[in-house]
Amino acid sequence: MDAISTEKLTKHYRVGFWRPRPYVALDALTLEVGRGEVFGFLGPNGAGKTTTLKLLMQLIFPTSGRAEILGRPLGDLVVRRRIGYLPENPYFYDYLTAEELLDYFGSLFGYGAAERRRRVAALLDEVGIGAERRLQLRKFSKGMLQRVGIAQAIVNDPDVVFFDEPMSGLDPLGRREVRRLMLKLRDRGCTVFFSSHVLSDAETLCSRVAILVGGRLVASGPLSNLLAFQVQGWELVLTGVTDTALEQATRCGQVVRATRLGAEHYALELPVTTAPERVVSDFTACGARLVSLTPMRETLEDYFVRQVADAPRNREWGRA
Amino acid sequence: MAVIGHIALNVFKESVRDRVLYSLVAFATLLIGASYLIGQLTAGQDVKIIKDLGLAAIATFGLFIAVFIGIGLVWKEVERRSIYSLLAKPIRRHELVLGKYAGLALTLLVNVAMMTIALYLVLAYLNTQFSDNARAVWPAPAVDVGMLRAIGLIFLELLVVTAFALFFSTFSSPFLSAALTFSLWIIGEFNPELRNFEAVVESPAAAYLARGLSYVLPNFAAFDIKTQVVYALPVPSSYLLTTSAYGAVYIALLLTGAVAIFERRDFK
Ligand SMILES: Nc1ncnc2c1ncn2[C@@H]1O[C@H](COP(=O)(O)OP(=O)(O)OP(=O)(O)O)[C@@H](O)[C@H]1O
Numbered sequence: 336m337d338a339i340s341t342e343k344l345t346k347h348y349r350v351g352f353w354r355p356r357p358y359v360a361l362d363a364l365t366l367e368v369g370r371g372e373v374f375g376f377l378g379p380n381g382a383g384k385t386t387t388l389k390l391l392m393q394l395i396f397p398t399s400g401r402a403e404i405l406g407r408p409l410g411d412l413v414v415r416r417r418i419g420y421l422p423e424n425p426y427f428y429d430y431l432t433a434e435e436l437l438d439y440f441g442s443l444f445g446y447g448a449a450e451r452r453r454r455v456a457a458l459l460d461e462v463g464i465g466a467e468r469r470l471q472l473r474k475f476s477k478g479m480l481q482r483v484g485i486a487q488a489i490v491n492d493p494d495v496v497f498f499d500e501p502m503s504g505l506d507p508l509g510r511r512e513v514r515r516l517m518l519k520l521r522d523r524g525c526t527v528f529f530s531s532h533v534l535s536d537a538e539t540l541c542s543r544v545a546i547l548v549g550g551r552l553v554a555s556g557p558l559s560n561l562l563a564f565q566v567q568g569w570e571l572v573l574t575g576v577t578d579t580a581l582e583q584a585t586r587c588g589q590v591v592r593a594t595r596l597g598a599e600h601y602a603l604e605l606p607v608t609t610a611p612e613r614v615v616s617d618f619t620a621c622g623a624r625l626v627s628l629t630p631m632r633e634t635l636e637d638y639f640v641r642q643v644a645d646a647p648r649n650r651e652w653g654r655a
Numbered sequence: 656m657a658v659i660g661h662i663a664l665n666v667f668k669e670s671v672r673d674r675v676l677y678s679l680v681a682f683a684t685l686l687i688g689a690s691y692l693i694g695q696l697t698a699g700q701d702v703k704i705i706k707d708l709g710l711a712a713i714a715t716f717g718l719f720i721a722v723f724i725g726i727g728l729v730w731k732e733v734e735r736r737s738i739y740s741l742l743a744k745p746i747r748r749h750e751l752v753l754g755k756y757a758g759l760a761l762t763l764l765v766n767v768a769m770m771t772i773a774l775y776l777v778l779a780y781l782n783t784q785f786s787d788n789a790r791a792v793w794p795a796p797a798v799d800v801g802m803l804r805a806i807g808l809i810f811l812e813l814l815v816v817t818a819f820a821l822f823f824s825t826f827s828s829p830f831l832s833a834a835l836t837f838s839l840w841i842i843g844e845f846n847p848e849l850r851n852f853e854a855v856v857e858s859p860a861a862a863y864l865a866r867g868l869s870y871v872l873p874n875f876a877a878f879d880i881k882t883q884v885v886y887a888l889p890v891p892s893s894y895l896l897t898t899s900a901y902g903a904v905y906i907a908l909l910l911t912g913a914v915a916i917f918e919r920r921d922f923k
């Protein structure tokens with residue numbers, strides 16, 4: 336049984352006041368997310384990530400298609416007890432404190448007062464809200480609200496969590512903490528489904544990703560398997576490079592391009608066909624020292640740019 | 656059921672901390688106090704005037720609380736998107752609507768009770784200021800339990816107004832909801848006049864239309880027994896009963912409508 340599965344999930348919004356036209360926010364999304372995965376849902380702004388999550392939470396209803404969570408239909412209260420959701424830019428009640436908010440949400444799961452007190456304290460510690468927990472939420476900063484949002488999403492020890500841009504609004508330290516939290520959730524057996532438009536978030540976390548552009552799924556699978564993100568070459572930086580060693584390597588086709596960074600200090604571009612270990616050992620045998628070796632890949636940004644350029648401009652239904 | 660209770664308590668907590676509510680209650684209490692001063696100016700009429708003004712203040716401020724808090728809370732929940740995380744919890748949408756309503760009713764109950772206590776305190780003080788002879792000519796004693804009947808019906812009326820406010824705010828903007836609720840309230844206060852339209856207009860068609868409208872639109876005048884209570888006129892309990900039933904049916908219909916709309920709504 337999959338944690339999440341969708342089948343041709345489609346959402347049209349009606350736009351225009353005088354002559355409403357359907358606008359395709361999500362176009363026949365078919366997706367399967369296994370249990371215990373950390374799944375990255377990637378795409379540029381306006382791709383339909385939030386729309387998908389709102390459909391899964393039944394905040395909006397699909398135009399067509401269906402979806403299941405934990406093998407059950409979406410509206411099922413049994414499912415709702417076992418999931419958590421962090422909305423995009425979460426916002427809560429002005430006049431409640433962080434503690435009171437989590438206590439309230441805990442009560443909706445039917446937890447008793449003692450149980451709630453225990454959970455709330457542990458959760459706020461976990462997301463790094465200290466003494467501020469007694470402060471009314473209208474006095475919270477964006478990043479602090481985001482942390483409260485994450486805490487409320489896991490108040491019930493969910494089996495599947497849905498995070499809509501969990502890193503947004505967080506400082507670097509906060510990002511690292513959230514990354515760690517997501518891995519901790521995974522280690523507990525929780526499936527983590529999160530949206531992002533930052534590739535590095537996905538690279539350090541995900542077992543699999545799906546990429547959505549213009550409401551359409553354009554790729555899915557392990558990040559390393561996605562054609563666009565495979566290694567396209569290597570960048571090798573060395574010092575102490577002698578002219579003869581460089582000449583020889585270039586002649587053998589081991590180096591495609593050499594950029595001089597300083598005296599005997601070079602950045603070399605190696606083709607994907609060479610084994611970088613051999614090139615490195617050849618150079619070090621001639622007295623060079625290794626500074627860095629980096630695989631060259633297309634970035635998510637480049638990929639988005641390419642996809643957006645290729646995607647049909649007009650998402651109005653019937654004209655696309 | 657427990658879920659509705661938790662949602663209601665949250666509404667109550669939130670509204671109690673809202674400054675709008677503080678200021679409304681403070682102002683109403685002030686007004687009830689001030690009615691004492693007004694009474695001083697018109698010798699002899701004091702008790703009746705204070706009762707009249709006090710009851711009117713409870714009804715009016717209750718109306719403002721019902722409309723502003725009622726519409727404000729639902730609108731904020733949707734507009735600020737706190738509803739997103741709420742609806743992902745194991746609750747049904749109709750539980751959310753009913754919980755909101757119950758919470759608003761609780762808020763109103765507490766506020767009406769506070770204003771009632773203020774009114775009774777003013778009246779009790781006044782009572783000590785008069786001789787037995789002066790009290791003998793009053794139609795009803797200053798501290799009169801019978802007044803609670805009028806307050807009870809005012810509370811019921813406020814519950815109907817709140818149900819309207821909630822109903823409108825499930826599908827329209829807060830400004831429009833408030834405008835609609837206030838206009839319905841005004842129409843409802845003049846509802847009995849619609850029924851007697853044939854006495855003022857020539858056209859029978861217009862008279863029928865007015866009569867028809869008077870049955871469809873709420874009749875808020877029915878909840879007003881201030882005069883009877885102040886002058887100690889009889890109010891049959893059958894009247895109290897039918898009016899309560901009328902209010903209950905109205906509330907039930909409005910909440911059913913609100914739930915039906917809310918269930919299908921996209922929160923985008
Ligand atoms: N209520 C709405 N009415 C009309 N169109 C909408 C509505 N909500 C979203 N859209 C459109 O649907 C598309 C998908 O929006 P969505 O919010 O799902 O994007 P996203 O992938 O979450 O983007 P972001 O990274 O900016 O959060 C967008 O083009 C947006 O303009």
Ligand SMILES: [Mg+2]
Nearest residue numbers: 384385386423
């Ligand atoms: Mg989004």
